Amino acid sequence: MTVALTVPHSVPRHGAGPTARGSGLPPLRRLTTTVPREYVHRSAITEVFLTDWQSSGPDAWTVDAQWPRAHSFYGPAHGMHDPVMLAETARQTAILLSHVGHHVPLDHPAIWGRLRYSVAPAALTLNGTPADLELHVTDHDVVRRGSRLATMRQIFRILRDGRELGTVDGTLSCHTPAVYRRLRGPYADLERTLSRTLPLPESVDPALVGRDRTADVVLAPAAGQNRWQLRVDTAHPVLFDHPVDHAPGMLMVEAARQAAHAAVGAPSLALAMDCSFVRYAELDAPCWVRAEAAGRDDAGLPRVAVTAEQHGCAVFTATVSCAYAS
Structure with missing residues (x-):
């Protein structure tokens, strides 16, 4: 029997430390830990x-939030934290708040619709300690079906030690397990879906996409200029932290970053992205990624338009603003 876990309607601030009330001792300092992984x-x-x-x-x-000085996948480069780590931090925040703020049960899938982020490069500098972040989030355009959250838009302002680090604007939809099964059809059978995952193709040269290890490359060679096949490694410990029935959103974000890096043709940082998650990218058919120059953004940074297609239809689009790394 499957038990749906729910979050109480009154959830205390996480991480509040114990007190020594009645003991004659001073209150204990609040201790820091991560939020529950669930x-x-x-x-x-x-x-x-x-x-x-x-x-x-x-x-x-x-x-x-806290960013480590080193990470197995979102590793630092050029003396700076990885800006794409902001997208993952926003993903985690949106899901957290759906549960603790909007009482969405833990077994309800959450799906991105759009994600935009922008980072101030000066605030990404590495120093001798992890980066402590403060995310100020407001909910907008909240839609409910009965008492259940269906969709919402969230706007983030992110500070690092009181200094502006960046902004995020994203939309999220939440589905009951029954609705999700109807949406996914035969792909909702996770075991069957994973058994039909395409064989892992060879990777492009890691240096082409700004990576050190072949295992972290998500693009494979394909015919055509600035065109690749999405490389889906369901054994990747970060991108596939747990089994899922489609290509995860952060895999698509990483594909956009790597495609933009390859198209720019020089070491670069993805300081801004505007991503649309159009359809589910399935695991049993090739997904083709292409990139092309898209002028410059308001800050004068070169922009690259990235599109991922499957069965002749766009499943994901992104515009990436790249700063050349010194």
Whole structure:
């Protein structure tokens, strides 16, 4: 029997430390830990970046996070934290708040619709300690079906030690397991879907896409200029932290980053992205990724338009603003 886990309607601020009330001792300092991994749909505790949350007003939240100085996948480069780590942090935050703020049961899938982020490069500098972040989040355009959250838009303002690090604007939809099974049809059978995953193709040269290890490359060679096949490694410990029935959103974000890096033709940082998750990218058919120059953004950074297609239809699009790394 499957038991649906629910979050109480009154959820205290996470991480509040114990007190020594009545003991004659001073109150104990609040200790820091990660939020429960289940709240951010992660299996590995080491992949949880969030440490705390609290309500800061009607439809407003403050979430604390920490970025490590080194990470197995979102590793630092050129003396800076990986800006794409902001997308993963926003993903975790949106899912956390769907549960603790909107009482969505833990077994309800959450799906991205759109994600936009922008990062101030000066705030990404590595120093001698992990980066402590404060995310100020407001909920907008909240749609409910009965008492259940269906969709919402969230706007983030992110600070690092009181300094502006970046912004995020994203939309999220939540589905009951029954609705999700209807949406996914035969792909809802996870065991069957994973058994039909395409063989892993060879990777492009890691240096072409700004990576050090072949295992972290998500693009494979394909015919045509600036065109690749999506490389889906369901054994990847970060991108596939747990089994899923489609290509995860962060895999698509990483494909956009790597495609833009290859198209720019020089070491670069993806300081901004505007991503649309159009359809589910399935695991049993090739997904083709292409990139082309798209002028410059308002800050003068070169932009690259990236499209992922499957069965002749776009499943994901992104515009990436790249800063050349020194």
